[in-house]
Amino acid sequence: MSTPVYLRPDVYFEPLFNQWYMWPYLLAPAPAAMNLANHHTRLMQSFIANAKLHAQAAKLKSMVGSSIVNCDEQQVEAMLSLLEQSQNQLSDLYEFAKSLKQLDQLLLAEANGESLEGLYEKIPDNLKGYVELVYDLNNQVSYRLIEGLLYLSPLFKKSKQTLCFGDLASDKRPFVLSTPRLADANHCQITVPFSHTFCQALFKMREVPMSLAALNKLLPDDCDFRGGKKFSELFTQQAPPIRAPYSDEGVRVEYIGHAGVLIESKDICCVIDPVLAYQNDEDNRQKFTFSDLPAVVDYVMITHTHMDHLCIETLLQIKHKVKAILVPKNNGGSLADPSIKLMLQNLGFAQVVELEDMEKVPISGGYICALPFLGEHADVNIRSKAAWLINIQGRTIVSAADSSNLEAELYNKIKSHIGRIDILFIGMECTGGPMRWLYGPLLTQPISKQANESRRFNGSGFASAAKIVDILNPEQVFVYALGMEPWFAYFMGISYNDDDAQMLESQQLVDKCLSEGKVAERLFGRKTMRLNALKSQVGGGDAS
Structure with missing residues (x-):
């Protein structure tokens, strides 16, 4: 013992x-x-x-x-x-869910654009003190959950x-x-x-x-x-292998599976959306496992709330080595968009920082910037999503998450502020599930079959991803987060055929990039890229 x-x-x-x-x-x-x-x-x-x-x-x-x-x-x-x-x-959770439905029915029936003050006394008792009634500027009624109190209540x-x-x-x-x-x-x-x-x-x-x-x-x-x-x-009693700290010059960028990216210099270590694999009897060297992660991680960045990006299973196991977690800014109080910051704090993470769109955090040799991305959330008002830009030693890496590029002009505006890009990671799960797949249990009113099928969790297809590449003009393009690794099937539940849209359209993007002289690949398992430091390092714009 x-x-x-x-x-x-x-x-x-x-x-x-x-x-x-x-x-x-x-x-x-x-x-x-x-x-x-x-x-x-x-x-x-x-x-x-x-x-x-x-x-x-x-x-x-x-x-x-x-x-x-x-x-x-x-x-x-x-x-x-x-x-x-x-x-x-x-039973109190069942009653809470029942009361949220009653609250929606109350607001739909009685909120007519006039003051909501009189409705507070009609709120179900178990919701009182946990909700604020609000209109938007078009007189559409809703409510705000006071999440911080919910975590302190018996409901947590x-x-x-x-x-x-x-x-x-x-x-x-x-x-x-x-x-x-x-x-x-x-x-x-x-x-x-x-x-x-x-x-x-x-x-x-x-x-x-x-x-x-x-x-x-x-x-x-x-x-x-x-x-x-x-x-x-x-x-x-057998000791595991230990990964040596990165000590070379320049920047090492490693794809670690699904949507995970590890970025290292001799001064800093950052990980985006880590979902780590386990060692087992299947000697698969394409797997990035817990022993492959450095002993100290300065920053973990989370792109959005979906479980293949915000993986509680992995985060709990690496908490001891993480100094800080950067997360996208939250709307505050939406049932469908819970605060990532509050979630992680209640898992025991001490340093969790929310970033607004285009807000930067300085790091040794550069900065981290939260970039906006649109779509992939079935048109629900989800604010907690961000792509991440990491600039180290004048090199720029962008993890674009699952953007479905609903508005190409967004990327024109982003490009004018970030300058050149060395590596772009982009997800192309272009035929995602319907709205009820994720938000069904949260609905208090029925949604039509047509609306459910129309509003999907789609990432970029070829046309929309190609526009992002044309605008941002990265030197290297990597398609990731397709759920192809079999060791992640336990949460993805995906098995592709060669003629599936995800395979065809992602390959089409890779072929386009290769024809233009870019480095391009659809990633699987793990891959390492190295970038030499640029002599000219500009903090906020073009680093060419």
């Missing part, structure tokens, strides 16, 4: 809320209540009533990523127990946060978004708030050893262990 040990590199971790995989809309209290009441409950009831159908459908490759519960028929009683526990122990259920661990022999993890993680013989579950010091100490053990005796002293008294896997089985 006193021997120093490491957390094994093939042990994977899933953060759970009420036994469901934790993604951003299960961390923020109001969206969590809506997802519990309008999505999780429906899935649990459907499985209880049709367990055999779900079990059969879960075996079909075509059903991965759908609303099929991937449990076997023997787990009906456990699912029924989870449903009853949810309804009994989280830290007691329902659970660490779940299992062995990852291969990259074939089950899809996480449609199935609760019921306790079983192959997993170890520990009910500990994610912000607790135990969690940070535990994940630091991927690189720095600690005795189990010392670790166990950090456990809170009221924690609970579930599942048949022993906690002690998660550890090894």
Whole structure:
């Protein structure tokens, strides 16, 4: 018990809320209540009533990523127990979700453009003090959630946060978004708030050893262990490989999988949208794993709230090495657009900084700038999204996230302020899901089939991406964030065919760029690029 040990590199971790995989809309209290009441409950009831159908459908490759519960028929009683526990122990969340619908109905029925003061007394009691009633300048009525108070209220259920661990022999993890993680013989579950010091100490053990005796002293008294896997089985005395600090001249840029980009000089280390893989028996050198990340990360930048960019699973495991996180500015109080800053602070991150569009943060040898991007959010008013520009030693790298380029003039205006660009990363998931895919549980009024299908989470296709490239004129162009890496299928649920639009249109962009003499590639796994420092380093404009 006193021997120093490491957390094994093939042990994977899933953060759970009420036994469901934790993604951003299960961390923020109001969206969590809506997802519990309008999505999780429906899935649990459907499985209880049709367990055999779900079990059969879960075996079909075509059903991965759908609303099929991937449990076997023997787990009906456990699912029924989870449903009853949810309804009994989280009744205030169910009531909160019900009251949000009542509030919408009240405002639609009685707000007529005149003063809203008289409606405050009609707000459901469990919402009072948590909402502000507002009009926009066109007399369209809405409300603002006071999120900071919600995190301090009983509606923020830290007691329902659970660490779940299992062995990852291969990259074939089950899809996480449609199935609760019921306790079983192959997993170890520990009910500990994610912000607790135990969690940070535990994940630091991927690189720095600690005795189990010392670790166990950090456990809170009221924690609970579930599942048949022993906690002690998660550890090894074998030290992992350690990545040496980057000490060369110039800038190293590394694609680390999905939407992740690592940018290093000898003075600074920045990571955009990290989603890291695990080592396992499949020796795949294309994977960027936790041991590949430097020991100190000066800045993590998050582009937007979608779980493949704001990955709680990864962020919790690297919190001990992150100095600061930069996030896009938030609207404040929107049910569909919870504050990323508040989410990360309530995960225990001490330094989280919101940036306005075009706002800069100085760093050693340059600056980081938040760039606006449009689209990819089904036309919902989502303010919490930003592309990121990193200028180091006169070199400029832009991670354009999932922009669908709804207005090319935006990039003309951006270009006039940022000058030359060395590398552009751009996502081209050009046939995204319909509106209800993400926002369905948050809706309090029905949406037509036509509207749902029309309003999609599309990134750029060839035509719109080509316009961005023509305007910004980068020297190198890389298509990323397509979800092609099989080790990320557990949250992407995507399997492409060669004739899918994403494959055809991204290749079309690569071919166009190559024909123009640019370096271009559709990325997969990991790739390293090196940029020499420019002698002329201009802080705000052209660095040519």
